[in-house]
Every structure is written in C-alpha cells, then in structure tokens.
Amino acid sequence: xxxxxxxxxxxxxxxxxxxxxxxxxxxxxxxxxxxxxxxxxxxxxxxxxxxxxxxxxxxxxxxxxxxxxxxxxxxxxxxxxxxxxxxxxxxxxxxxxxxxxxxxxxxxxxxxxxxxxxxxxxxxxxxxxxxxxxxxxxxxxxxxxxxxxxxxxxxxxxxxxxxxxxxxxxxxxxxxxxxxxxxxxxxxxxxxxxxxxxxxxxxxxxxxxxxxxxxxxxxxxxxxxxxxxxxxxxxxxxxxxxxxxxxxxxxxxxxxxxxxxxxxxxxxxxxxxxxxxxxxxxxxxxxxxxxxxxxxxxxxxxxxxxxxxxxxxxxxxxxxxxxxxxxxxxxxxxxxxxxxxxxxxxxxxxxxx
Amino acid sequence: xxxxxxxxxxxxxxxxxxxxxxxxxxxxxxxxxxxxxxxxxxxxxxxxxxxxxxxxxxxxxxxxxxxxxxxxxxxxxxxxxxxxxxxxxxxxxxxxxxxxxxxxxxxxxxxxxxxxxxxxxxxxxxxxxxxxxxxxxxxxxxxxxxxxxxxxxxxxxxxxxxxxxxxxxxxxxxxxxxxxxxxxxxxxxxxxxxxxxxxxxxxxxxxxxxxxxxxxxxxxxxxxxxxxxxxxxxxxxxxxxxxxxxxxxxxxxxxxxxxxxxxxxxxxxxxxxxxxxxxxxxxxxxxxxxxxxxxxxxxxxxxxxxxxxxxxxxxxxxxxxxxxxxxxxxxxxxxxxxxxxxxxxxxxxxxxx
Numbered sequence: 001x002x003x004x005x006x007x008x009x010x011x012x013x014x015x016x017x018x019x020x021x022x023x024x025x026x027x028x029x030x031x032x033x034x035x036x037x038x039x040x041x042x043x044x045x046x047x048x049x050x051x052x053x054x055x056x057x058x059x060x061x062x063x064x065x066x067x068x069x070x071x072x073x074x075x076x077x078x079x080x081x082x083x084x085x086x087x088x089x090x091x092x093x094x095x096x097x098x099x100x101x102x103x104x105x106x107x108x109x110x111x112x113x114x115x116x117x118x119x120x121x122x123x124x125x126x127x128x129x130x131x132x133x134x135x136x137x138x139x140x141x142x143x144x145x146x147x148x149x150x151x152x153x154x155x156x157x158x159x160x161x162x163x164x165x166x167x168x169x170x171x172x173x174x175x176x177x178x179x180x181x182x183x184x185x186x187x188x189x190x191x192x193x194x195x196x197x198x199x200x201x202x203x204x205x206x207x208x209x210x211x212x213x214x215x216x217x218x219x220x221x222x223x224x225x226x227x228x229x230x231x232x233x234x235x236x237x238x239x240x241x242x243x244x245x246x247x248x249x250x251x252x253x254x255x256x257x258x259x260x261x262x263x264x265x266x267x268x269x270x271x272x273x274x275x276x277x278x279x280x281x282x283x284x285x286x287x288x289x290x291x292x293x294x295x296x297x298x299x300x301x302x303x304x305x306x307x308x309x310x311x312x313x314x315x316x317x318x319x320x321x322x323x324x325x326x327x328x329x330x331x332x333x334x335x336x337x338x339x340x341x342x343x344x345x346x347x348x349x350x351x352x353x
Numbered sequence: 354x355x356x357x358x359x360x361x362x363x364x365x366x367x368x369x370x371x372x373x374x375x376x377x378x379x380x381x382x383x384x385x386x387x388x389x390x391x392x393x394x395x396x397x398x399x400x401x402x403x404x405x406x407x408x409x410x411x412x413x414x415x416x417x418x419x420x421x422x423x424x425x426x427x428x429x430x431x432x433x434x435x436x437x438x439x440x441x442x443x444x445x446x447x448x449x450x451x452x453x454x455x456x457x458x459x460x461x462x463x464x465x466x467x468x469x470x471x472x473x474x475x476x477x478x479x480x481x482x483x484x485x486x487x488x489x490x491x492x493x494x495x496x497x498x499x500x501x502x503x504x505x506x507x508x509x510x511x512x513x514x515x516x517x518x519x520x521x522x523x524x525x526x527x528x529x530x531x532x533x534x535x536x537x538x539x540x541x542x543x544x545x546x547x548x549x550x551x552x553x554x555x556x557x558x559x560x561x562x563x564x565x566x567x568x569x570x571x572x573x574x575x576x577x578x579x580x581x582x583x584x585x586x587x588x589x590x591x592x593x594x595x596x597x598x599x600x601x602x603x604x605x606x607x608x609x610x611x612x613x614x615x616x617x618x619x620x621x622x623x624x625x626x627x628x629x630x631x632x633x634x635x636x637x638x639x640x641x642x643x644x645x646x647x648x649x650x651x652x653x654x655x656x657x658x659x660x661x662x663x664x665x666x667x668x669x670x671x672x673x674x675x676x677x678x679x680x681x682x683x684x685x686x687x688x689x690x691x692x693x694x695x696x697x698x699x700x701x702x703x704x705x706x
Contacts, residue, residue, distance in 0.1 A: 021669075301701045304694075312687070316374075318701035320690040322678075329687045334665070336680050336689055337673040341657075348654045348671035 008048035009102035021333035030120035090243035096257035100225035103207035125273030133270035136171035149197025155187035160199035224249035281342035361401035362455035374686035383473035443596035449610035453578035456560035478626030486623035489524035502550030508540035513552035577602035634695035
C-alpha cells in the first residue's frame with residue numbers, strides 16, 4: 001500500500017546579518033556549516049529525504065533568492081540531491097508568499113502530496129524525533145495546517161511562543177494562541193505555567209487546505225502568488241517568479257497572515273534538538289566545547305582563554321587571555337564582540353544601516 | 354670652515370615578534386609606519402640627514418638582513434634618500450659585530466667622519482632635542498664612545514638603565530654603571546634616587562676609538578668583522594658580508610662587549626621623545642587617542658569600546674563593547690589580546706616556539 005507523499009519545500013532566504021562576517025547577503029547562514037559537517041541547506045535537505053514506514057519524501061523544492069540559485073544547486077548536488085525545481089524569488093517577500101507558491105507548485109507537480117515547509121537554516125539534532133513528530137502530524141494534515149512546537153529549554157526571549165489547546169489527535173493540539181516574542185518575565189511565566197512551545201517556523205500542510213485558508217484570510221497574497229507563478233520564466237530546472245508581480249505581494253509571515261486567524265491551526269509539541277542559530281552567542285551555546293568552554297574552528301590559536309568562540313575562516317587567528325568573547329574572521333572581515341552583545345553585530349556591518 | 358661629518362649607520366635588524374602580526378620576519382617593525390607617517394626606517398633616515406650649524410650628516414649606511422636589501426632601498430628611495438652603501442648581513446649577529454663593521458666601512462668610505470649607530474625601529478618625536486644632544490656629544494667624540502641616555506618617564510622594567518658619573522663636558526657624563534632591566538621596585542628606586550637614564554641603544558663614536566676598544570675587550574669580534582668584510586661581495590651599492598666568516602662571529606651586544614668594560618664610555622642624558630615601540634601596549638600608549646582612549650587605524654569600526662587599539666591592515670575589522678583590548682589584522686593573520694598581556698604575543702606566532 002502506498003504511503004503519504006511529502007514534498008519538502010526548503011526556504012532559503014535570510015539576509016546574513018546576525019552571523020556576520022561569516023554570513024553575508026552573498027552567502028547567508030544556510031550556505032555555511034554550523035553545527036553540522038555540511039552546509040545547513042544540505043543538512044536540511046538530507047534530513048528531509050528518503051522513506052519511512054509512514055511516508056515518502058519526494059525530492060525537495062527549494063525557494064531561494066534569485067542570486068543564489070546556482071550555488072544552491074551545486075551544494076545540493078554535492079550531497080547527491082537533485083531538487084525539483086528551484087523556485088527563484090527576485091526578492092524576499094516573507095513566508096506567506098512562499099507558502100502560497102509552495103502549495104501551488106506542489107499541487108501541480110505532485111498532486112495529493114503534502115508540503116513540509118521548512119527554513120534552510122535551522123538546526124535539528126534529533127531527526128528521528130522530527131520524523132516521529134511528522135508521523136503524528138500526518139493524522140490531521142488533510143484538514144489542519146500543522147506547525148511543530150519546540151519544547152522550551154529555557155525562558156528564551158528571541159522566539160515566538162505557542163500555547164497548546166485541546167488535543168485533537170495523539171500528540172497533536174489545536175493552537176490556543178500565538179504569543180509574540182515575550183520579555184524575560186513573561187517567558188519565565190510561560191515555562192512555569194507549562195503548555196507553551198516555541199514556534200519553529202516549520203509548517204506541514206496539504207496544498208488545498210493552505211490555499212483555502214489563504215483565500216479566506218489573505219486573498220491578496222494568494223492572488224499575487226498565482227500571478228507571479230503564472231508569469232514566471234520556467235526553464236524546467238528553475239522557475240523565476242515574475243519580478244514585477246512578485247514585488248507587489250504583501251510581505252507577511254504565514255503565522256500572521258493565516259495561522260493566527262484560522263481555526264485549522266494545529267501544533268505538534270516535540271523535542272527535536274531544534275535551534276535557529278540566530279547569533280554567535282547561540283552558536284557557542286550549541287557547540288561542543290573544550291574543558292574551559294572554548295570553541296575553535298579553523299586556524300585558531302587560543303592561549304589562556306575561556307568560554308570563547310573563535311572561527312577562523314581562511315585566516316590565522318590568535319587570541320590571548322580573554323573570556324566570553326566571540327572572534328570571527330571570514331572573507332576580508334573580522335568581528336570581535338563579547339558573547340553578551342552578540343545581538344549587536346548588525347550595527348557594525350559595513351554598508352548596512 | 355668645515356664642520357664635523359657624521360655617517361648615520363642604521364641597523365635594520367629585528368625578528369618581528371613583539372608586534373606580530375603586523376611585524377613579521379619578512380617585514381619587521383622598521384618597515385611599517387608606527388607613530389609616524391612613513392615607515393620607521395624612513396623616519397630614522399630622514400631624522401639623520403641634512404646639515405646643522407655644528408655638523409653635516411653624510412648619506413646613511415644601512416646594515417640590513419640580506420633578505421631585506423631590496424625593500425630597504427625602495428623605501429629609502431621613496432623618501433629621496435640614497436644610502437651608501439647597504440651592508441647585507443647573511444644573519445643577525447647582534448650590535449657589537451654591526452658596530453665593528455660600521456667603524457671599518459666609515460673609516461674607508463669617509464675618513465675622519467664619526468659614526469652615529471642607530472636602530473632603524475625607534476621612535477624619536479623631538480628631533481631638535483636629539484640634534485642638541487648630538488652637538489653636546491661632539492665635544493667628546495674624538496675620545497669617547499657616547500651613548501644617549503633617555504630621561505625616564507616612569508619606572509619601566511623593559512629597558513636597561515645607565516647611572517651617570519662625573520661630568521666630563523657640558524651635558525656629558527662618564528658612565529658610572531650599566532644596570533640590566535630591573536624589577537619594578539628597583540626601577541622605582543632608580544627614579545627616586547635620580548641620575549639614571551634609559552639605555553637607548555644609540556651610539557656615537559669615531560671609528561678609531563671604537564676599533565681600539567674592540568681590540569682590547571673583544572678582539573675576536575674585531576677580527577671576525579674584518580674577515581667578513583674583506584671577503585664580502587661588494588657590488589658598489591651593496592656589500593654582502595661573507596656568510597661563513599660572519600656566522601662565526603660571537604653574537605653580543607656592543608653594550609656588553611665594549612661599553613660595560615671600557616673607561617671611554619660617556620652618556621648624554623636627553624629628552625628626545627624616544628621610544629622603542631616594543632609592544633602593542635606601548636604603541637597604544639604612544640598614539641593619539643580619541644575621547645575614550647581608542648586608537649583606530651585602517652578600516653576599523655569601534656562600537657562602545659574604550660582604551661582599545663584596532664589596526665586593520667587591508668581588512669575590515671569591527672569591534673563591539675570591549676575595553677583595554679588590542680585587535681590587529683594584517684596579512685592573513687589576526688591577533689586579539691588584552692593590553693595587559695601584549696608581551697605574550699610571541700607565544701602565539703605560528704611557526705615560532
């Protein structure tokens with residue numbers, strides 16, 4: 001008997017500011033190896049490939065910035081993955097547009113298949129637990145838009161929180177409410193109260209369900225996506241969305257455009273070793289450390305340092321006698337910042353305001 | 354009436370460890386601009402050029418590592434200086450050998466001229482005061498080996514100290530004793546007692562006087578220098594000392610080989626804005642700073658930093674939220690070290706033990 005088919009739709013967006021100077025507009029985070037052996041986009045594609053007793057993954061659709069198409073293809077080929085096809089965005093228009101495009105393309109390309117819409121630049125260190133969560137979500141996916149809720153490991157203020165509602169299937173809850181990024185006191189309260197999970201930004205849906213809900217809650221985005229796709233330049237391998245039409249689409253997250261409004265939103269709480277690696281400080285937290293808390297990558301020499309991350313990309317970096325510091329050398333740039341101020345990196349990127 | 358003639362003999366040695374990664378074996382300190390607009394060797398040659406009411410400077414003799422000959426010539430030419438000649442050392446043999454070679458070459462090349470033997474990598478911010486000190490030294494130079502004693506600005510432990518003895522001419526003292534680099538308590542006592550100055554390593558002598566004293570106290574060095582010079586390959590512009598003979602010369606400082614033993618040692622105490630720029634911390638101390646104590650050179654961005662030196666040589670360096678730190682990017686290398694540990698730089702230079 002055939003099992004449900006799932007098309008991974010990998011969103012390769014991002015502007016390369018939080019992990020500068022490694023991550024740049026030309027080569028944002030997903031094109032680098034962070035916490036894995038291969039680039040994050042390769043790790044993501046490999047994680048969402050192959051078969052399972054409960055489902056088959058079809059080849060992935062990648063939605064990428066038009067400037068990155070060739071690089072995406074060469075990376076995936078290096079990992080033995082042939083995407084079908086790569087959708088090129090002339091510019092970023094956020095995830096609601098990407099979800100609409102994904103639903104439309106998969107409807108045509110693999111009728112009856114579900115969509116697993118996932119960012120290319122997230123870390124999942126327990127892929128077996130992720131597959132387990134997908135299996136749970138399958139029981140409701142013909143009727144619900146499912147998101148994966150990450151079991152919090154601390155009162156993080158950098159994530160959106162989801163409050164679980166009633167159970168609608170084993171391990172699957174209706175979404176009670178979405179909570180914006182909270183302050184520390186609120187996040188601490190969420191953890192004490194229980195029933196909250198982090199919004200991973202990974203979605204699982206059947207194209208007709210998503211498109212229905214878009215028609216109700218964001219018909220303009222559905223219409224814009226349809227036009228950008230119908231006027232796209234399709235070379236077989238690549239679909240270049242029509243620049244003028246695409247640029248006119250409202251830029252909104254699918255959470256805001258659909259999930260916060262529809263009654264067909266479900267969450268599967270799960271513990272899959274997820275992280276979005278949103279700062280150098282977080283990369284330090286996630287990395288294997290030596291006995292004194294240092295993380296060194298590349299041609300790095302650390303003398304009398306502690307709790308320090310050094311990434312030397314094509315350069316020799318020597319660091320003496322510091323603690324809690326981030327030192328990154330990449331391309332033609334060097335960053336030095338205390339771990340506690342890693343969120344300020346975007347303030348010093350040349351050419352960005 | 355003709356005035357005394359002085360040949361500056363500029364010693365371009367050094368192994369490039371204390372100011373790594375800017376300074377390297379290939380391009381040690383004297384080839385970089387530190388505290389001046391031009392490279393230190395150019396600044397040194399320009400300072401020791403031209404005429405004065407009391408003396409004439411002849412073109413300089415440069416004693417350099419054989420690997421640096423071409424670079425020395427191109428730098429000096431860029432500043433309009435034609436050296437005559439450049440003496441190439443196959444390896445470093447310390448200052449006693451250099452002083453002997455200087456005396457022998459100047460005896461032949463400009464009979465009757467005096468030698469001002471000076472390292473290429475020292476800073477002198479008050480050249481008028483230096484000329485004044487040279488004028489004082491002239492009154493005894495036909496009989497004495499004169500060194501310039503720097504008026505201490507603090508109880509520095511990194512310098513040798515000279516205790517002044519009896520006055521033998523206006524502003525000129527016999528040297529009572531040389532004191533090795535003292536500990537902080539001893540240096541503090543020296544300053545309280547008075548009569549001490551730092552040993553600058555700059556010497557002023559007549560060739561016959563130095564050669565006489567070498568004959569008495571270090572005849573092997575005089576003999577070795579004579580042989581290395583007589584077997585040298587002389588191309589007119591360059592004199593390449595004979596490698597085998599030169600390598601056999603005892604490696605000793607002229608202070609130790611001659612000055613600490615002879616009774617013909619004199620000192621002119623002076624305040625000439627001298628520094629040997631022996632560490633990144635010292636360069637920070639010597640540099641012009643902004644309102645919060647930062648020194649930035651090159652493509653550097655500092656955000657919320659204080660008392661920090663950033664040198665970006667051909668790279669973009671961004672530093673956030675640190676104090677009292679040194680960050681240097683040069684060539685293919687990056688150094689990060691607290692100012693208080695700048696003396697430990699030599700421990701992290703790749704390929705050096």
